[in-house]
Amino acid sequence: MNEHLPEDACAVVHGEPVPREHVEAVLAAVPVRDAPYQGRGELRDQPPRTRSQNTTPLAERSAERQRRRWATQIVVADVLARRACEERGLKPPEPPAARPLTAVPQADVAGLGSIVAVVLASSPAARTLLTQLEADQEIPERATREYYEHNRDRFLTADALRSGVDPFGTATDADFLPYEHVKAGIEGELRQAAGRRAFFSWLDEARADVVYAPGHEHPGDPSHPDHEHRH
Template sequence: MTGHLAPVAAVAAEVGERVIPVSLVDAREAELRAGPLSARLPHPHGAEGRNLRRWLVQVLVTEALVEVEAAALGLVAPADGARAATPLTLSAALRTGGVVAAVTASMPLARTLRDTVTAGVRVPEEEVRAYYERNLDRFTDPEVRHVSRLRGASAAPLGPVRRGELPGPLETAVFSAGEGEVAGPVEGPGGSWTLRVDRVEPGGRRPYETVRAAIAAELTSVAVEQAFAGWLERRYAEKVRLRHGFEHPADPHHADATHRH
């Protein structure tokens, strides 16, 4: 991916003994500008264009850092081509930072490294239970009624209906009737309505025991992402050196910084 003999002036960053040459930054930028999102990219000679290159350096050094750390642990990328990429989500980017999330999503070796260094991450039972108690609305299902509109001898199914989905008088009539009963005629949009409640699916709160495994899996996934991001951040601080002109885009020491306190 990178060489070790590039002249100092042609180096954008170093990851341990590995260098990231400016030519690699140029190639990655050219790839982006030739891609489907080229029209959305900033002008290359403005401040935003220079910050785009700084972001690309962040991606490149993170990729290199993954390779260096994986090699130190004797890890290799999985051979399964189906794992070539995973979806990049906004929630993951917000939790771990856009660069880490993007590299983890696009780089199978990064996911192998993540799984290895976070193998011991566990979410305590009390945290799982507390999440359930704080989010009872997520685990409470509304009552659902399957309703048909009667017109003479015919019945037209309206599909599943929940509270708040029908105009007031129609909702009152439907949710006052029992399963199999007819409600109406009731005045509604366009005239008189006669409705039949074909089936009722009772709502209610799902017991903790039935959702615990799903909650634990969700919280563990988040904990793993955050633990890996923290682990990479510490390795980054130890091994990455950015050359002048390629500082982090948010570094206030360069003239193009847009994030200041």
């Protein structure tokens, strides 16, 4: 029950209080206008702090509460990742000197969701865990071959591309890069995708037992009125 949380904690992870000041540090590091809020099942673009013709004080307060919940997830995910690395005997690199959390490629936000994208950009432990999860994935030969067969347009030769060959119509075998030449690349892409899915599954399971202080719940938690969880 969250009434037992220490007053200065935003959450408790396996009995370990997580200081609110860590959330404040994330909020300070990510200006409102820069926070990458659009992506995989997370939040929409973050509303601006300043009032505009289309916002109300109530909407602004709601947006700020959601922003705080979003930042809490960044902090909690880092704590969970550090614990997971310790349990697996992994040693993340030492974090660099304080750096802004704003340089997150939009493609990563779109593909990973804003929370995971920022966690991976800012947490050495999360990146170390993801690398291990990717390495653990077994990609069967059949999956690699099927990807090659079903995505022929990706493997046209340079000459075929220049000639405008239709990969699904007039192309012949000579218009495609040989399977053996692209097999390693395909396998790497499939392993990366499988590793990311494993990371999402790990995070969903790991944060299931986290206890949050009021105002720091997951942004998509339907138990609070401001919840925002869009797919």
